[in-house]
Amino acid sequence: MNYRHAYHAGNFADVLKHAVLARILAYLCKKDAAFRVIDTHSGIGLYDLASDEALKTGEWRNGVGRILESDLSEPLRAYLGPWMGAIRAANGDDNLLVYPGSPMIATTLGRLQDRFLFNELHPEDAQQLDALYSADRRVQISRENGYVTVRAQLPPRERRGVVVIDPPFEEAGEFQRMLRAMQDASRRFATGIQLLWYPIKDQDAVDAFLSEAADTGATRLLCIEQWIREPGGDGPLAGAGMLVVNPPYMLAEETRAIMPELIELLADGPGAGGRVTWLVEEADRSGA
Numbered sequence: 001m002n003y004r005h006a007y008h009a010g011n012f013a014d015v016l017k018h019a020v021l022a023r024i025l026a027y028l029c030k031k032d033a034a035f036r037v038i039d040t041h042s043g044i045g046l047y048d049l050a051s052d053e054a055l056k057t058g059e060w061r062n063g064v065g066r067i068l069e070s071d072l073s074e075p076l077r078a079y080l081g082p083w084m085g086a087i088r089a090a091n092g093d094d095n096l097l098v099y100p101g102s103p104m105i106a107t108t109l110g111r112l113q114d115r116f117l118f119n120e121l122h123p124e125d126a127q128q129l130d131a132l133y134s135a136d137r138r139v140q141i142s143r144e145n146g147y148v149t150v151r152a153q154l155p156p157r158e159r160r161g162v163v164v165i166d167p168p169f170e171e172a173g174e175f176q177r178m179l180r181a182m183q184d185a186s187r188r189f190a191t192g193i194q195l196l197w198y199p200i201k202d203q204d205a206v207d208a209f210l211s212e213a214a215d216t217g218a219t220r221l222l223c224i225e226q227w228i229r230e231p232g233g234d235g236p237l238a239g240a241g242m243l244v245v246n247p248p249y250m251l252a253e254e255t256r257a258i259m260p261e262l263i264e265l266l267a268d269g270p271g272a273g274g275r276v277t278w279l280v281e282e283a284d285r286s287g288a
């Protein structure tokens with residue numbers, strides 16, 4: 001387990017992943033009924049952008065840094081609103097000093113009645129999460145293999161919520177493990193939202209993953225991808241994607257609408273792009 005998210009926090013891939021997560025949470029907050037967030041690979045929750053790790057790569061400067069210093073169109077500002085609200089809450093009136101990871105975005109946007117299960121296997125990262133949430137009674141921390149969490153914790157008592165599966169992709173077989181987790185989660189929590197993140201490095205592997213995902217029986221499955229330059233090769237990460245099972249109804253349309261501006265803002269070389277595609281749309285299954 002060598003992967004540490006502290007080197008990458010706030011990079012281009014975090015921007016879209018966390019903006020989408022924040023929109024899902026804003027959607028869940030529209031009803032008073034409590035929801036649960038289950039984050040199987042949580043990281044440390046809050047990242048110091050002046051840490052040695054963040055300074056070493058500086059990745060956040062071309063991600064959240066660019067967004068905050070750009071003159072955004074009104075639609076993009078509105079789309080990013082919940083995510084930017086979580087960043088403001090973490091930093092107060094100061095400049096950008098810290099960057100909230102998926103747990104902190106969830107607990108900032110969640111309410112008193114909502115519950116959060118954050119799982120992290122790395123002992124030091126789990127300890128930092130524990131410390132961050134020692135006073136928040138809404139939060140439970142576990143330290144097991146994240147794929148076990150999916151089986152052990154679903155369905156949540158609230159019967160509403162989102163499962164975030166964001167593994168490090170440092171060992172072979174991660175796409176297969178994610179597919180199994182997606183099927184497990186769908187079986188146990190059919191109405192739940194799932195957000196599954198993946199890197200775009202090997203296009204053949206991604207294509208195989210997406211085609212198998214479309215065959216898992218999910219009835220609504222959205223794919224959102226962005227690449228900041230032509231993907232491929234061994235260099236730094238150029239692209240990333242997400243599968244969203246049971247996305248909130250407007251997510252596809254609103255993400256598609258802001259994508260061209262986001263692509264332009266975060267581009268880092270020739271061939272930048274992105275797409276929002278339904279892998280399975282409800283109508284496909286009904287034969288309509």
Ligand SMILES: C[S@@+](CC[C@H](N)C(=O)[O-])C[C@H]1O[C@@H](n2cnc3c(N)ncnc32)[C@H](O)[C@@H]1O
Nearest residue numbers: 005041042043101102120121122145146166168
């Ligand atoms: C990409 S990072 C998570 C980032 C976080 N979800 C966010 O968006 O802020 C992946 C995390 O998974 C942890 N990890 C690695 N293998 C794991 C496993 N089998 N089960 C749970 N966590 C694991 C790593 O220590 C790392 O903190």
